[in-house]
Amino acid sequence: MFDLRIMPEQSTIKFDRQLPIFNWPYPFSRLEAFAGSGQQIYADRDGGPVRRRAIYLHIPFCETICNFCPFSRERYTSASVVEEYLDALIKEIALKERFLGRCAVNAIAVGGGTPSLLTPEQTTRLGAAISRAFDLSALEEFTFELEVKSVSPQKLRAMRDIGVNRVSFGVQTFSDRYRKLFSLDADRQRVIESASLITSMFDYTNADLLYGMAGQGLDELDDDLTAILDLRTTTLDVYPINNLSAPSAMHRAIKHAGLGFLPETERVRFRVHLEERLRERGYAPISGYGFTAAGRDAAGPVRQSPKFLYHDLVYGYDDDEIIGYGSSAMSRRAGLNVCNIDNRRAYVKKVLDGGSLPHDRVGMIASPERGIVTFPFRGELDKARVSWLHVPDETLLALREAIDADLVVDEGPRYVLTKTGWLFYVNLMYHLMPTSGKQVISAKIEQMEHSGRITGSTDLMDLVDA
Ligand SMILES: C[S@@+](CC[C@H](N)C(=O)[O-])C[C@H]1O[C@@H](n2cnc3c(N)ncnc32)[C@H](O)[C@@H]1O
Numbered sequence: 001m002f003d004l005r006i007m008p009e010q011s012t013i014k015f016d017r018q019l020p021i022f023n024w025p026y027p028f029s030r031l032e033a034f035a036g037s038g039q040q041i042y043a044d045r046d047g048g049p050v051r052r053r054a055i056y057l058h059i060p061f062c063e064t065i066c067n068f069c070p071f072s073r074e075r076y077t078s079a080s081v082v083e084e085y086l087d088a089l090i091k092e093i094a095l096k097e098r099f100l101g102r103c104a105v106n107a108i109a110v111g112g113g114t115p116s117l118l119t120p121e122q123t124t125r126l127g128a129a130i131s132r133a134f135d136l137s138a139l140e141e142f143t144f145e146l147e148v149k150s151v152s153p154q155k156l157r158a159m160r161d162i163g164v165n166r167v168s169f170g171v172q173t174f175s176d177r178y179r180k181l182f183s184l185d186a187d188r189q190r191v192i193e194s195a196s197l198i199t200s201m202f203d204y205t206n207a208d209l210l211y212g213m214a215g216q217g218l219d220e221l222d223d224d225l226t227a228i229l230d231l232r233t234t235t236l237d238v239y240p241i242n243n244l245s246a247p248s249a250m251h252r253a254i255k256h257a258g259l260g261f262l263p264e265t266e267r268v269r270f271r272v273h274l275e276e277r278l279r280e281r282g283y284a285p286i287s288g289y290g291f292t293a294a295g296r297d298a299a300g301p302v303r304q305s306p307k308f309l310y311h312d313l314v315y316g317y318d319d320d321e322i323i324g325y326g327s328s329a330m331s332r333r334a335g336l337n338v339c340n341i342d343n344r345r346a347y348v349k350k351v352l353d354g355g356s357l358p359h360d361r362v363g364m365i366a367s368p369e370r371g372i373v374t375f376p377f378r379g380e381l382d383k384a385r386v387s388w389l390h391v392p393d394e395t396l397l398a399l400r401e402a403i404d405a406d407l408v409v410d411e412g413p414r415y416v417l418t419k420t421g422w423l424f425y426v427n428l429m430y431h432l433m434p435t436s437g438k439q440v441i442s443a444k445i446e447q448m449e450h451s452g453r454i455t456g457s458t459d460l461m462d463l464v465d466a
């Protein structure tokens with residue numbers, strides 16, 4: 001099992017090692033193949049009160065396929081395939097409503113894949129199904145993910161009309177060499193034009209940027225940062241590229257280009273650098289990889305500075321519930337993690353022909369420490385939402401150690417991450433886990449190392465000395 005040592009005396013590099021992983025939902029419970037009808041899961045369970053609920057709807061189609069992308073998606077072939085999928089999605093909403101009733105929802109996320117491939121009529125149909133099935137009186141956030149090639153004023157208007165108030169689109173990189181390497185076929189001008197249309201029609205927008213790619217230099221990251229800030233979105237999600245989950249097509253392209261992966265120490269250096277650059281421009285973190293320019297006036301690039309509520313719930317507390325719809329969608333409900341069938345055809349068949357819920361894997365959850373372990377992703381821990389008596393001593397000790405090392409600060413009713421805490425949020429999440437969680441993560445990393453796609457945890461002492 002990996003053991004991370006906190007070094008309180010250091011000013012920036014507070015851990016002796018960096019884990020080569022990204023984000024993960026917690027707790028992980030092994031998902032077991034599920035043979036039942038699926039309905040029992042929803043029918044006879046009482047998991048206690050739900051404080052906040054989000055729903056996720058997955059649209060697994062893209063116009064073109066980016067080779068780094070691990071999500072469940074396929075190339076768009078015809079309107080009829082999408083139409084049939086939408087029929088299944090709407091039927092799944094109705095099937096689950098039989099068990100959940102018309103439940104209240106605080107956040108909606110339509111992701112993929114590329115939800116902006118839906119026609120305006122399809123978006124309207126989906127919106128009508130959502131408002132029929134859910135109580136939206138407490139809805140705060142309704143997100144649609146967009147891809148720059150597929151947006152149009154008509155589609156964006158249809159989204160607005162069904163209540164969408166936050167849109168997010170992938171830029172990934174402006175660098176021609178990486179766009180080519182990753183099969184991103186919209187050119188820079190197209191990205192800028194679409195971004196301008198999107199920001200003119202929505203007040204709350206987010207753009208995704210990747211960094212830490214094989215062979216990338218700091219100057220290239222700076223160019224990308226400058227260009228993405230010019231798009232003037234409300235927030236930025238800046239992801240270290242996840243080499244591990246990326247499909248083999250990306251690994252082949254990288255090999256073919258003769259590029260080597262950036263060592264994990266370099267990626268930590270990139271993360272420190274990008275945070276410095278963003279802070280210089282008035283930006284601050286709002287999640288593990290999200291940033292916004294809080295406090296800017298209306299003339300600045302940002303008009304408001306909200307957090308992404310959906311992710312706050314995914315990386316939330318024990319009484320936050322997520323209900324997923326569509327192929328590959330995950331739900332977390334009543335002490336269970338439930339995963340829908342990944343394959344789009346099998347999903348559609350099960351829902352439309354079989355008329356049954358499309359789960360194929362289920363796992364139990366027991367996690368009094370959940371809200372604390374996921375806290376470094378959210379940046380804030382509301383003390384009143386944790387039942388402290390049930391939290392394992394190991395987690396309490398680890399939290400104390402993080403406070404003593406200035407990674408976390410106690411602000412009375414809540415704990416918050418410090419500047420250095422944000423830099424090492426992945427390590428901190430691991431650090432806060434009880435041994436059982438650490439064992440699961442360590443075993444995964446060791447298994448991945450054998451695949452040759454990552455190195456194990458990396459010594460950061462060189463950075464300390466530098
Ligand atoms: C579902 S996609 C976004 C929606 C839309 N299809 C698009 O491409 O613009 C969500 C985001 O995940 C990020 N992503 C995809 N593959 C990744 C990887 N291997 N490592 C890190 N982030 C990745 C990308 O930044 C992408 O924009």
Ligand code: SF4
Nearest residue numbers: 062065066069112113
């Ligand atoms: S990044 Fe977006 S457009 Fe590219 S394959 Fe993934 S979901 Fe599709």
